[in-house]
Amino acid sequence: MSRTVAITGIGVMAPSGVGRKAFWDLLISGRTATRTITSFDPARFRSRMAAEVDFTAEQSTLTPRELRRLDRAAQLAVLSTRECLEDSGIELDTLDPGRIGVSVGTAVGGTTSLEREYLVLSDSGRLWEVDGSYLSPHLYDAFVPSSFAAEIAMMTGAEGPAAVVSTGCTSGIDAVGHARDLIVEGTVDVMIAGGTDAPVSPIAVACFDAIKATSPRNDDPEHASRPFDRTRDGFVIAEGAAMLVLEELEHARARGAHVYAVIDGHASRCNAFHMTGLKPDGREMADAITSALDEARLAPEAVDYVNAHGSGTKQNDRHETAAFKLALGEHAYRTPVSSIKSMVGHSLGAIGSIEIAACALAIEFGAVPPTANLHEADPECDLDYVPLEARPRDLGTVLTVGSGFGGFQSALVLSREPRGVRV
Amino acid sequence: MTATSVTGAPVTGLSAGTAPPVVTGIGVVAPNGLGVQEWWDATLRGESGIRLVPGYDAARYPSPLAGVVTGFDAAAMLPGRLLPQTDRVTRLALVAAQWAFEDSGADPAALPEYTTGVATSNATGGFEFTHREVRKLWTEGPGRVSVYESFAWFYAVNTGQISIRHGLRGPGSVLVADQAGGLDTFGQARRMLGKGAALVVSGGVESALDPWGLLSHHSGGRLSGVRDPARAYLPFDEAAAGHVPGEGGALLVVESASAAAERGARQVYGQLAGHASTFDPPPGSGRPPGLARAARLALAQAGVAPADVDVVFADAAARPALDDAEAAALEELFGPYGVPVTAPKTLTGRLTAGGPPLDVVAALLTLRHGLIPPTAHVERPVPRHRLDLVRGEPRPARVRTALVLARGHGGFNSALVVTAPSGAPAAPDADRGPRTEPDADRGPRTEEEGIA
Amino acid sequence: MSGFTLTEFRKVVEACLEGADAAALDESAVDTDFGDLGYDSLVVYEIAMRVQDEYRVTIPDEAFDDLRTPAAFIAYVDAGLPADR
Numbered sequence: 001m002s003r004t005v006a007i008t009g010i011g012v013m014a015p016s017g018v019g020r021k022a023f024w025d026l027l028i029s030g031r032t033a034t035r036t037i038t039s040f041d042p043a044r045f046r047s048r049m050a051a052e053v054d055f056t057a058e059q060s061t062l063t064p065r066e067l068r069r070l071d072r073a074a075q076l077a078v079l080s081t082r083e084c085l086e087d088s089g090i091e092l093d094t095l096d097p098g099r100i101g102v103s104v105g106t107a108v109g110g111t112t113s114l115e116r117e118y119l120v121l122s123d124s125g126r127l128w129e130v131d132g133s134y135l136s137p138h139l140y141d142a143f144v145p146s147s148f149a150a151e152i153a154m155m156t157g158a159e160g161p162a163a164v165v166s167t168g169c170t171s172g173i174d175a176v177g178h179a180r181d182l183i184v185e186g187t188v189d190v191m192i193a194g195g196t197d198a199p200v201s202p203i204a205v206a207c208f209d210a211i212k213a214t215s216p217r218n219d220d221p222e223h224a225s226r227p228f229d230r231t232r233d234g235f236v237i238a239e240g241a242a243m244l245v246l247e248e249l250e251h252a253r254a255r256g257a258h259v260y261a262v263i264d265g266h267a268s269r270c271n272a273f274h275m276t277g278l279k280p281d282g283r284e285m286a287d288a289i290t291s292a293l294d295e296a297r298l299a300p301e302a303v304d305y306v307n308a309h310g311s312g313t314k315q316n317d318r319h320e321t322a323a324f325k326l327a328l329g330e331h332a333y334r335t336p337v338s339s340i341k342s343m344v345g346h347s348l349g350a351i352g353s354i355e356i357a358a359c360a361l362a363i364e365f366g367a368v369p370p371t372a373n374l375h376e377a378d379p380e381c382d383l384d385y386v387p388l389e390a391r392p393r394d395l396g397t398v399l400t401v402g403s404g405f406g407g408f409q410s411a412l413v414l415s416r417e418p419r420g421v422r423v
Numbered sequence: 424m425t426a427t428s429v430t431g432a433p434v435t436g437l438s439a440g441t442a443p444p445v446v447t448g449i450g451v452v453a454p455n456g457l458g459v460q461e462w463w464d465a466t467l468r469g470e471s472g473i474r475l476v477p478g479y480d481a482a483r484y485p486s487p488l489a490g491v492v493t494g495f496d497a498a499a500m501l502p503g504r505l506l507p508q509t510d511r512v513t514r515l516a517l518v519a520a521q522w523a524f525e526d527s528g529a530d531p532a533a534l535p536e537y538t539t540g541v542a543t544s545n546a547t548g549g550f551e552f553t554h555r556e557v558r559k560l561w562t563e564g565p566g567r568v569s570v571y572e573s574f575a576w577f578y579a580v581n582t583g584q585i586s587i588r589h590g591l592r593g594p595g596s597v598l599v600a601d602q603a604g605g606l607d608t609f610g611q612a613r614r615m616l617g618k619g620a621a622l623v624v625s626g627g628v629e630s631a632l633d634p635w636g637l638l639s640h641h642s643g644g645r646l647s648g649v650r651d652p653a654r655a656y657l658p659f660d661e662a663a664a665g666h667v668p669g670e671g672g673a674l675l676v677v678e679s680a681s682a683a684a685e686r687g688a689r690q691v692y693g694q695l696a697g698h699a700s701t702f703d704p705p706p707g708s709g710r711p712p713g714l715a716r717a718a719r720l721a722l723a724q725a726g727v728a729p730a731d732v733d734v735v736f737a738d739a740a741a742r743p744a745l746d747d748a749e750a751a752a753l754e755e756l757f758g759p760y761g762v763p764v765t766a767p768k769t770l771t772g773r774l775t776a777g778g779p780p781l782d783v784v785a786a787l788l789t790l791r792h793g794l795i796p797p798t799a800h801v802e803r804p805v806p807r808h809r810l811d812l813v814r815g816e817p818r819p820a821r822v823r824t825a826l827v828l829a830r831g832h833g834g835f836n837s838a839l840v841v842t843a844p845s846g847a848p849a850a851p852d853a854d855r856g857p858r859t860e861p862d863a864d865r866g867p868r869t870e871e872e873g874i875a
Numbered sequence: 876m877s878g879f880t881l882t883e884f885r886k887v888v889e890a891c892l893e894g895a896d897a898a899a900l901d902e903s904a905v906d907t908d909f910g911d912l913g914y915d916s917l918v919v920y921e922i923a924m925r926v927q928d929e930y931r932v933t934i935p936d937e938a939f940d941d942l943r944t945p946a947a948f949i950a951y952v953d954a955g956l957p958a959d960r
Contacts (some may be wrong), residue, residue, distance in 0.1 A: 045565050098701065098716065107577060109548075109599075118557055121635065125561035128554075129479050129634045132641070140643035140832065143631075144546045144775075145578070146599040150833030153702045159713055162702040162835060163607055164599035166545075166578035174596070181614055187699075203557050206565040207572040210924065211917060212936060269537060270586035270595040275508070275574040277915060284592055287537050405574045406583025408595050504913065506893045507921075566924065570917040 005180045006417060008257040009088025009245030010357050011080035011194075015051035015238055015344045019083060023344075023354075024361050027369035028390045032343045034236045035221045039200050047214035049221040050200045051238035051345030055079075069138040071110040072198035074148050076241035076350075081152050081192060088245035088257060090190065092156055101160035101188040102153045104243075105175030105195030107168050107349030107404070109145025112201045117142065152192055152243075160188040169309075169404030170268065171195055172242070172352025173412050177266030179246050189251045194243035195353035205237060211276060213313055225346075226373035227310035227339035228317050228381040235311040238345025242353040244360075249417070260360040261414040264296030264397070271407040278315045278403070282323030285401060285409040289327035292411040298397060300328040303335055303413075305368050305393065307359050307400035308385075310339020311346050316403060321381045323401070323409075336393065338386040342372035352402045356412060359398040363416045367392050443694040443725070444616045444623075445683050445844065448527025448676035449784050450519035452628060454490030454669050454771045458522060462781075463788050467817045469799045471770045473652040473667050476632050486646035488655050489632050490669025490772030508571040509584065510549025512630035512670070516581040517588060519674040520624055524589060527676035528689045529622055531589050534682070538621040540593035541582045542611040543628075543674070544604035544776035546831075547639075549576035550631035585624055585674075593620050601831025602738075603700060605672070605779030606839045610698035612677045621682040626780035628672035640668040643832055645742055653800050656773075658739035658766050659746050659812055661803040666741045672777020673784045680845075691844040692787040696824075697725030703834035714738070715752035717838040718826060725824075725840035729756045732840075733822040734795050734813075736782040738830045739766035740773075749828070750808035759809035763820065767796040779829040779837070786825035786841040795820050879930060879953040881905060884922075884945060887929070891921045905946040912945075922948075931957050 012023040016033035026033060033051045042048035057067050057075055061082075070078065085092070092100060117139050121130035141147035146164045153162040161182060165175035172195030179193030208214040215234035217224040225236040252259055269284040269291075293300060306328075309320055324332040340358050347354065362368055367390050374387035397415040402408070449459045454472025456462030465472075472490045481487040497506060497514040505517065524531075531539045553576035559567045574580060579597045586595055596611045598604045605627045612625035631639065640646060647665035649655040656667040683691060699720030701713030722729060735757075738749055753764060767785050768778055789795050795818040804812050823843040830836050877883075885900050904912060909919050919942070923934045932955040934942075942948045 097704065097710070098713075102702070107579075109578070115557060118554075118635065119561065121638065122558065122561075125558050128558065129483065130638055132484055132638050135638060135642055137642060137644060139639055143636075143639035143642065144599070144601050144832065146546060146601050146604065146831060146835065147833055149600065150702070150835070153834065154705045157705055157708070159702050159704055159710075159716075161607070161700040162600065163604060163700070166597045166599050167582070167595060168574075168577060168579045171579075178596075178611075185614070202565065203553070203560055203568070203572070206560050206568040207556070209565060210568050210570045211573050211920060213573070216936065268594045268596070270541065270583070270592055272586045272590050272592045274587065274915065275580075275583055276917065284537075287592075291537075404579075405577070406579045406595070407586060408579070408583070503892065507891060508917075567928065570921045570924070 003184050003186065004249035005183045005263045006247050006249045006252045007244050007260040007360050008090065008247050008252050009084035010260065010360060011083030011087060012242045012354065012357050013053050013055060013076040013080050014240045014354055015053055018055055026343060027340055027358055028367060030370045030372050030388055030390060032222050032372050034225050034345050037200060040202055045205050046209035047205065047216050048218045049224055049236050051236055052200055053239055069141060071113040071142050073106060073196045074151055076198060077104060077148055077152060077196040077243060078155065080194060080241040080243035081155065084243045084245050090245055095190065097157050097159035099160055099189045100156065100158040101182055101191050102149045102158050102162040103165055103175045103179040103191055103193040104149045104152060105165045105171030105349045105353060106145050106148055106197050107166060107171050108197055108199045108204060110142025111204055112198050113142035115201045115203050148196060156192055158192065167404060167408045168406050169348050170352055170402040170408040170410040171349030172354065173356065173400065173402040173410045174268055176244065176353055176356050177412055180263045180266055183246060183248050189248045191246040192243060193246050194241065195350040196241035197348040197350040198239040199348050200237060200239050208237060223373045225312050225342050227312040227342050227371055228377055228385045229374050230376045230378045232312045232314065232317065234313050235341060236345040238347040240344060240347040240350045240354055242357040259417045261363045262417045263412065264298065264415050265292040265413040267291035267295065268408060268410045271409055273407055276405050278319040280318055280322055282319045282326055285320060285323035285403060286326035288409045288411040289323065289399065289401065292413045296413040298413065300331045302397045303328060303399045304395045305362060305398045306335055306337040307355050307398060308337050308339045309401050309403045310341050312341060318380050320401060320403060321383060324383065332383055336368045336386045336391060337383050338369055338371045340369050355400050359400050359414050363395045363398060363414065366394050442680035443696045444613055444677050445680050445694050446675050446692040446787055447529060447678050447683050447688045447690060448523040449673065449692065450522030450526065451673045451781065451784055452492055452515040452519045453671040453781060454492050457494060459784060466767045466770060466796045471652060471799065473772055476637060479634055481637065484637055484641065485648050486641050487650065488652055488667045490667060490671065490774065491632065492671050508575055510552035510575050512549050512628055513580050513584050515630060515671060516628035516674065517584055519628055520585045523624060523674045523676045529676055531591055531622065534621050537593050538619065539591040540595060540615045540620045540623040541586045541591050542596040542608045542615060542623050542625040543582045544598045544608040545578045545581055545627055545629060546599050546601050546604060546775045547629055547631040548578050549580055550636040551633040552576050554633050554635045581628060600835040601833060602773060602775050602778055603829045603831035603835035603837040605776040606698065606827060606829045606837035607700050609695050609839055613695055613698060616679045622676060622678045624674055625677050626672060626674035627776035629775040629777040630670035632670055656741055656769050657801050658741040658769065659804050659808055659810060660801045661805055663741045663743055663746055667772035669772030669774045671771065671774050673780040675780065693790050693844055694842045695839065696842045697721040697840040699724060700837040712748050714749060714828065714830060714836040715755050717836040718756055718828065721838035721840045725842065727824055727840060731824050732762050732826045733820060734789060734825045735762050735764045736786055736825065736827045737764050737766045738828045739768060740830060750810055754809055760811040762811065763795055763813050763818065764810045765795055765813040766798045769799045779827060782827045783839060783841060786827055789825060790822050790843045793819055793821060879949060879956060881949060884949050887922055887925050891918060891925060900945065906944050908943050926952055
């Protein structure tokens with residue numbers, strides 16, 4: 001008998017607000033959280049904007065020790081985990097810990113801490129042979145980002161498989177896909193899964209400046225992230241985290257858990273083309289979509305909403321529009337497509353999980369978040385991108401996709417539960 | 424018939440009657456050998472790649488030794504256009520992947536599109552590259568950061584670059600679990616093959632030995648401060664004082680058994696028969712660590728019992744408490760002195776996610792050649808560990824089943840079961856055997872070697 | 876008083892490509908599209924970054940759409956050299 005994976009808890013630390021409710025409120029409002037960077041002085045950078053989480057670690061519920069040892073990305077993951085556990089109502093200590101696992105996506109890991117510590121160890125870059133007398137014992141946890149998974153495993157008592165999934169900008173979607181695999185194959189019954197990144201740090205901002213991937217519309221930060229718009233000019237970097245409680249469906253039903261949605265399918269492909277470039281035809285993303293739908297045993301026509309990668313670069317939005325048409329055929333023209341990166345920016349390894357959370361909430365509340373800042377669609381992007389305003393819609397099945405440096409192309413399918421007749 | 428896990432839950436996928444995936448090609452980049460033959464020969468001869476880290480004054484640091492890959496001429500081995508955009512770690516990985524493909528004889532272009540995948544593990548990224556770029560940022564300004572920084576340093580870089588170089592458009596995976604990720608990636612390869620991939624390049628390569636990388640390794644609190652390369656990394660020894668980090672690793676071509684047979688693969692090194700990973704309980708919980716359980720789960724997935732295991736490639740952390748815990752797990756599984764245990768990694772250091780793939784290669788070659796490589800440098804095994812530690816000369820043995828163990832900083836435990844190709848006896852291969860003669864008859868074990 | 880010519884351009888390209896084949900960059904190649912020369916957009920950005928730094932010429936984002944060949948690039952930079960060079 002095949003096993004089904006349910007989302008029973010959602011925790012979100014996203015730009016503009018702490019918690020799941022603030023996140024959904026932002027998405028439905030169509031407001032944006034993209035601003036001028038506050039965490040460091042961005043004056044000398046080409047793109048000076050970010051979507052930051054309105055969260056001061058010292059004012060949070062994190063303990064002094066957690067504040068000392070956890071990179072900001074780990075902090076976001078811990079707080080999201082607490083929320084998703086509470087949301088799900090699951091009592092982990094009544095379960096066999098060996099049947100609980102952890103899967104956390106991150107693209108840049110402890111970059112913020114690494115860069116901060118670098119300035120100390122190198123004396124502001126003066127020393128190539130860095131000075132060990134200033135060494136922090138917590139540096140290792142920033143050096144090797146699996147510390148994020150270890151932290152979540154320790155706080156939840158999980159003793160099943162734990163790992164970080166780090167496939168660049170598809171980390172967040174792939175970490176949840178990986179968690180799904182572990183439940184379906186019978187290795188575990190519960191996974192704490194999601195993604196986190198806190199990349200608003202000079203080196204990350206500078207590296208995207210160098211390839212002109214981020215928007216330089218610094219005089220208008222609130223409107224800078226404009227996926228699918230003719231005037232789009234890059235993404236806005238962001239931080240954030242979303243963590244989910246994934247449970248085998250019978251397990252969830254047995255304890256009367258609330259089920260947001262079931263994750264029906266996930267697939268990943270590589271475009272094997274270029275580390276940052278995309279071919280316009282979107283073939284590999286299309287195949288990931290088809291494969292995910294096949295795993296879900298759903299036809300393209302079952303898709304009621306497509307949550308796009310929609311980073312807002314010239315090449316991406318064109319690439320994935322082509323992928324949607326290739327994979328969904330005519331149905332692509334009838335299906336609302338939107339990008340929440342227009343509102344919460346692009347948080348790299350976290351955004352895939354944040355988008356899955358948005359999809360689950362969209363199913364729960366029967367509404368499609370809009371694409372903010374979309375006033376004049378690019379003629380090459382001619383689908384229904386839900387401009388500016390959220391749209392009420394009963395959603396049975398939602399498709400979300402991701403695309404990342406390294407050529408990664410991923411797709412994940414979620415459906416309302418019960419789903420109706422399965423093929 | 425559906426196999427069940429030790430907890431009784433159904434385990435779907437590969438173990439439900441399908442033959443395990445097979446390794447058909449190997450590429451090794453190690454501190455004591457470039458290429459699988461050179462590395463295996465050096466390992467059997469006890470030649471170490473551990474030295475003072477070159478290129479800067481490493482002696483100023485508390486743990487200045489590492490397993491260093493020498494003689495690697497990236498410009499001679501890779502297309503020029505790849506050099507500016509790759510850290511050393513990716514250069515090593517690309518060469519290892521190329522060698523693995525050449526060894527396997529597989530042609531990805533001949534396989535159906537989207538059925539060729541890449542699954543790697545990497546825990547430290549392109550560290551020296553990013554060190555240079557971060558330095559430029561803070562000393563010269565943001566505008567001087569390289570266009571390649573956006574992808575040369577992140578953990579997914581090896582999977583991405585390998586997929587591009589070899590045209591592999593199937594699934595791509597990157598797992599990070601400190602050292603244990605180096606075994607988890609093979610579990611991921613098994614999963615991909617179970618879901619329809621025909622071929623997956625899998626393994627891991629690491630390199631982070633610039634000053635900031637070396638110091639970051641040290642910050643984990645587990646490095647040995649001993650400055651004699653032959654005395655620094657002594658797992659299971661009375662003088663165990665930590666490990667030595669290193670660079671390098673291995674990439675393997677892993678195929679479904681049917682795909683390998685269909686294309687007439689020139690060799691099958693062995694089968695990846697079972698994998699499992701666990702995480703340790705929180706400190707103070709009173710619950711036991713998870714290494715033995717990971718081993719049991721992997722063995723169950725492989726359909727073998729502990730008594731069937733012919734050799735264990737140990738995690739070999741070389742800190743007393745960690746060695747004690749591993750020895751206890753081995754005794755729990757196999758009984759005192761119950762199975763030969765070895766750690767050829769004393770000649771390379773611990774290569775983070777690159778280490779376990781190299782151990783898997785060691786296991787496969789042990790199967791093929793009937794020789795267990797020794798644990799070099801260990802002279803005074805801790806008696807209470809009650810391990811049959813293979814030391815001194817390589818030990819001839821009929822090996823059909825090997826267990827590889829790996830632990831990662833933070834509490835990660837992984838186990839992989841490697842078995843001989845089905846139907847093949849374990850025997851030395853005349854053409855590809857080691858260049859040293861195996862001992863014809865080693866004789867019975869003596870008291871001095873640890874039998875009570 | 877020196878300008879920015881193919882010679883200077885080649886030096887910058889050689890530095891960017893770490894000695895990888897810049898030999899193809901002779902007079903006959905100056906009107907060849909960068910893509911056809913095997914220089915992807917990242918390489919062009921890297922070349923531009925070095926040129927901006929070494930020759931104190933500003934190359935704004937909008938300019939890149941027109942800088943598709945070595946000849947176009949060289950002409951643009953030469954025209955934009957600071958007067959005191």
